[in-house]
């Protein structure tokens with residue numbers, strides 16, 4: 001494995017948050033699997049092939065740090081609950097409109113049984129040309145908040161047991177050679193009164209981990225997050241800003257770590273322009289040094305048509321190139337893959 | 345002997361898989377609006393049949409035509425544009441929020457009263473006469489606090505206009521369609537963070553609705569303890585007040601009965617945000633505590649909309665409510 005000092009990236013590394021639209025043929029294949037017409041083994045092969053296709057989309061768009069598009073995951077909590085012991089599924093629950101997810105119920109102590117995403121990582125590393133790839137894991141607080149608790153005396157107790165599980169998984173990824181893991185916590189700020197222990201649960205999940213860990217929090221009140229910048233033991237916060245028209249960037253004042261800056265809106269099919277992206281990056285550089293900036297979409301791209309998702313990534317990279325041109329004139333061209341929890 | 349407590353289904357019931365399929369067919373153009381309306385009544389009948397078997401005699405039609413407590417109502421309101429997705433309080437559940445861009449007013453031809461009449465016909469067919477179909481609506485405070493106000497720019501005026509220009513005329517139309525009980529969902533009343541001036545005007549708007557409409561009004565709070573806001577409830581004591589017992593564990597809500605003159609209560613005794621099943625005896629104890637405190641009319645129901653749990657669990661919880669009512673009758 002490469003030693004850490006060697007891992008260099010172009011300034012403003014471009015990446016994704018995680019999910020990417022499943023190819024149409026894969027969706028059809030999954031339906032055939034559900035109808036019992038193809039085997040699990042055949043479906044597993046289809047997932048692997050789909051990863052090749054969507055990693056290629058990201059590479060063609062020019063993304064520096066691709067993910068596997070979360071091809072195997074129907075939903076971010078469901079997927080991990082299935083892999084962790086102690087959960088039960090009663091049926092679908094509506095999230096909005098006619099959209100559902102299978103919300104899990106905790107019915108006994110949660111336990112780490114075996115690696116959940118290590119195989120995904122190894123496959124991704126095998127097919128991606130990039131040296132650094134991103135692996136995403138749903139964080140302990142969000143799994144706890146988006147589950148029914150039938151077993152633990154409090155959500156807090158559940159979250160801390162889940163933190164141990166997530167911690168074991170990240171360590172397995174580290175052993176397997178992963179360089180960059182992102183913990184997804186979209187629920188983190190929804191109950192401000194729980195932030196104190198929620199942040200501790202996230203920290204518990206990354207305890208003793210020596211690789212780069214980012215934390216993604218989206219569609220949230222970042223003012224609630226702000227007092228905890230210091231305390232979060234992660235090297236990056238990946239936040240959504242395009243959806244809010246790049247308003248409220250002032251919340252980044254005092255951020256002492258890297259920012260994964262969301263520059264394209266994943267809830268709109270309108271494709272941004274490279275100039276818009278470059279302008280947004282210009283704006284955020286008033287608060288965050290370019291050496292501490294990664295550029296990504298707001299959130300996972302899975303709800304967009306694949307063509308739109310691909311185009312958004314291409315435009316994002318084009319916008320970054322405009323800014324890189326300016327930075328080159330100032331002699332800023334490279335950054336190292338940072339593991340530490342500060343970047344000021 | 346009369347009823348000690350009656351079982352009630354409040355607000356929405358989870359969409360049956362068949363209802364979800366109707367929406368998909370509607371979205372893909374395989375089903376017309378009219379066809380959708382006819383098909384949905386089959387599921388309303390299914391729900392009523394299930395409620396009857398469970399012993400629940402106060403109920404809604406499950407709100408299968410609604411996406412959330414605001415939609416589609418806000419589409420039938422002048423001055424409102426329907427915006428992006430917003431989180432529904434602290435739930436992993438999202439609604440399209442109303443953006444107020446002009447003077448509010450109920451549009452001609454709002455279909456909600458017609459839907460009520462259709463559901464009422466089905467209810468009468470299933471139950472005969474001894475049942476009550478309620479119409480759930482968002483309360484004025486909840487409407488105002490979840491609106492993006494780009495027109496009035498004054499929350500007190502906004503809450504007033506939601507009440508007088510939208511809710512009152514709509515409830516009057518519902519009454520003409522045969523509606524006798526209206527549920528006003530008011531999670532914002534006890535959520536916290538709403539300015540006192542807005543709450544005070546909002547409560548006045550509620551009082552005016554309660555006094556002027558020819559329907560019995562239930563004001564349902566949920567997600568939060570009520571005792572901190574108890575002074576507002578003295579003014580609302582004519583209404584049935586809904587209390588979320590999962591959020592009021594210390595029974596502080598009994599102060600509403602003891603100190604604020606609230607006599608009619610809906611105890612949200614089954615938790616629609618958790619799959620864990622309540623026990624009959626545990627709910628019975630809550631009813632008895634309310635009666636001992638001086639409640640004159642007690643309903644037992646779900647604490648909040650049922651969308652947050654899978655249908656199989658909602659069905660079990662509804663059965664439990666019926667068992668509680670039977671137990672208290674000595675049956």
Ligand SMILES: [Zn+2]
Nearest residue numbers: 186218299300
């Ligand atoms: Zn996100």
